Amino acid sequence: MGGKLSNGDVSDAQQPADSGAYVVEDEDGNRRVVQDPTAESTGSDREATTADFQTAATGSVAVLVSGPRQHSAGPLPSSVNATIWAGAYDDSSEVPVGIADEQLDITVTRPDGTTESFIAQTDKHGSASVDYDLSASNRGDGSYDVTVTDSNETSTSITVEVGTIEVMATTDGVSNGVFVGKETTFAFLVHEAATGVQDVELTLRVTRNGNAVKESTVLTDADGFAQISFTPDEKGMYQIKAIRNGFTVESTTVNVVEYIGGGYFDLRQALVGSTSTYGGYVYTSNGHVSNFDIVMSIYAGDVAEENLLTEQTVTTNNGGFFTVDYDVPSDIGAHNLEARAETDDGEPISLEFDYIRLNESSEGGGGDPDPVQLSGSKADWGDKVPGETVTIDIEAIDDGTAISEEPIDVFLRYDYQGPPAFSTTVTTGNDGTTSVNIPLPENAPDASQLQGSVGMTYNGTTYTDSIWANIQRYDISFNYPDVVPGTTEPYRINVTNNATGDAVEGIEYYFDAVYQSGQCGSFETGKLVSGSDGTDEMSVQVPEDVEFWSGVTDITQYDSGTGGPITFSEGPGTVSTDDTIVAGRTAEFTFSVPEDVSLSGIAFSEGPYQTTKTFGTLIDGSGTFSLTIPSEFPEGETFELRVWAVDEQGNIYEDENWFEIDDGGSLPIALEASAEKNVPVGGQAQLSLSAQKVDLLSIEKLWSDWNLVNSATGGTVADDITNAGRVDIDYSSVQNSASPSLTLSLPERYVGGKYSLLVSGTDPDGKTVDTTATLTIE
DSSP states (O other): OOOOEEESSOTTOOSOOSOOOBOEEOTTSOEEEEOOTTOOTTOOOOOOOEEEEOEEEETTEEEEEEOSSOOTTSOBOTTOEEEEEEEEEEOSSSSOEEOTTOEEEEEEEOTTSOEEEEEEEOOTTSEEEEEEETTSTTOOSEEEEEEEEOTTOOEEEEEEEESOOEEEEOSOOSSSEEETTSOEEEEEEEEETTEEOSSOEEEEEEEETTEEEEEEEEEOOTTSEEEEEEOOOSOEEEEEEEEETTEEEEEEEEEEESEEEEOOGGGSEEETTEEEEEEEEEEETTEEOOSOEEEEEEEESOGGGTOEEEEEEEEOOTTSEEEEEEEEOTTOOOSEEEEEEEETTSOEEEESOOEEEEEOOOSSOSOSOOSEEEEEEESSSSOBOTTSEEEEEEEEEETTEEOOSOEEEEEEEESTTOOEEEEEEEEOOTTSEEEEEEEOOTTOOBTEEEEEEEEEEETTEEEEEEEEEEEOSEEEEEOOOOBOTTSEEEEEEEEEETTTOOBOOSOEEEEEEEEOTTBOOEEEEEEEEOOTTSEEEEEEEOOTTOTTEEEEEEEOSSOBSSSOOEEEBOOOOEEEOOSOOBTTSEEEEEEEOSSOOOEEEEEEEEEOTTSOEEEEEEEEESSEEEEEOOTTOOTTOEEEEEEEEEOTTOOEEEEEEEEEOBOSTTOOOEEEEEEOSSBOTTOEEEEEEEEESEEEEEEEOOOTTOEEEEEEOSSEEEEEHHHHSEEEEEEEEEESOBOOEEEEEOOTTOOSEEEEEEEEEEOTTSOEEEEEEEEEEO
């Protein structure tokens, strides 16, 4: 990395120092780099602190700019030694190729309008870099335009801001709500690069419909945070603004509501062609709302499309919990579902999770796979540190036979459309495999991702596979405490070097502890700095009303304040079962608590992998509940069952435990059957069966003039009603669980009475089990 360099007009330009730069990309395509916060101006050894970078690519050139001590997606700090990364590549084929020995003209236009020129020559991988010392004379703060041009006059440009203080809203109200009449707090962090800035004056203003509700002028605290608290007295949208020097520099919005529907990630999954569950709980500023009617609507696609899938009125249990079971048709033609809830008099309920992921089974379809397969993957697990070697393993096969002596093109770049990092061609061995070792420079962009592909042209067809590897120098680990509402809990970090596992000192971690469970609001802000053992901690007072989970907005050299760790509320309880858990069967679970209390709650989970959907049930009274396990679960797969409950005083009880799907081999043969009651004269009657460990089911004593008009069995149906008064369902193999149903049409001459049907099941060893089902005609 870092080809030949000749300086245009700055005499002190150098090759990039060992700065440990790290690169990442956010959702908007902005990239970030990490450098060492312990770096000294004397040029001593530096580790990684967040450094922002931006990239642009046009045709066959790309450029990004990074620097030490910079927070992700933010401008470069003043007076740092930045790096301009550039590169040239040929992207005319499916796998790009780095262009070696290409002369790149790099032009930097400074804030004062002065232009500086550099000439960089790419190395064998198509990569080049230029050291750009922002502490040099006349290189001040402001906007820098960087343009890279190759010998064919193909160019690309980016603008980089230097020395800007930024303001970030760490309490985000966009996706959650605030209760009317309840005080809430919003926090902002003022930072330069990855460091909070003290004593910055901000005017924090809360508005509704453009009218000021509250305004406060404050100075940021020692950590760089500023807060404003207010109590909304009307429902609707509010905006919280941070104003500096007369300009709004950051803002967020929040919806003030009366009702919130709390939930969790596992409650937002649905499977095409199957029955799924949506659920949660309804609460207000006064607590959970029990025995309360709500109207749940689920739409296929966006609500605006008005494609209503189901609308059901459900009633919350004594703890305010609810579930909705709904069917997703196989021909739904949508990519997601959206949920809406309101009271029975039309008052909206703000749902924490209104977006439902719609999954499709991966089984079947797609035709036969291509017998020719090319694969590339990182050889070992975990992030790689600048200076380490990334190994990519490659394999090519044709219908299970190794493809030997085959050229494989390899291309990797820093993130999406960034400059080339590695480009070569290798050849497979006799076993169809080969490996590529990629030595990362000591100053490789930290916190980036190597992205690229491998490719080969075999028998006239080009085959490719994507490859990637994360580059991150440090692991900054938050302790994810289980918190007890109303108590003080330790929030702790542990920072280690990803290569050596050694503790790292001096890494900053800023956090805003925030409500979740459908609410928003800050309840604590702080700053942690890793000590000589790599750790630091702070005691945080957790409010009593945080419900079942809360969160942390964390800001580090690697994180930009979006998302963050989850902290679960801890309460007594243990969920367990003595049943053998078999897909498609119902198991009985016990939720045990130390006290003799009456509980109301919900038990829920999701799965299985690749056919994911939510399943769950309500809990009322005792801690015993039955749960039907989705038939899509394969043998040996596990699922995490989570239980949330409250007692009559609103105290939280919870637990989660993992359970494994059994093959059902230990289950006995069993059979249950029921027939419809009060069938009208000349009407239709449904017969429902539930069986385990059978391969054949038989229904006898059917009258010869009855007609089988519909069946949902999953097996082969043999209809011999006319001759023998019998229907057989043959599965050809043992079924751990089978729940067939038959619909019979009854002639009008049957004007009333009870008709007893004989139902039997047989296992592969010839063992049988019998039961009866009584059909009643009005």
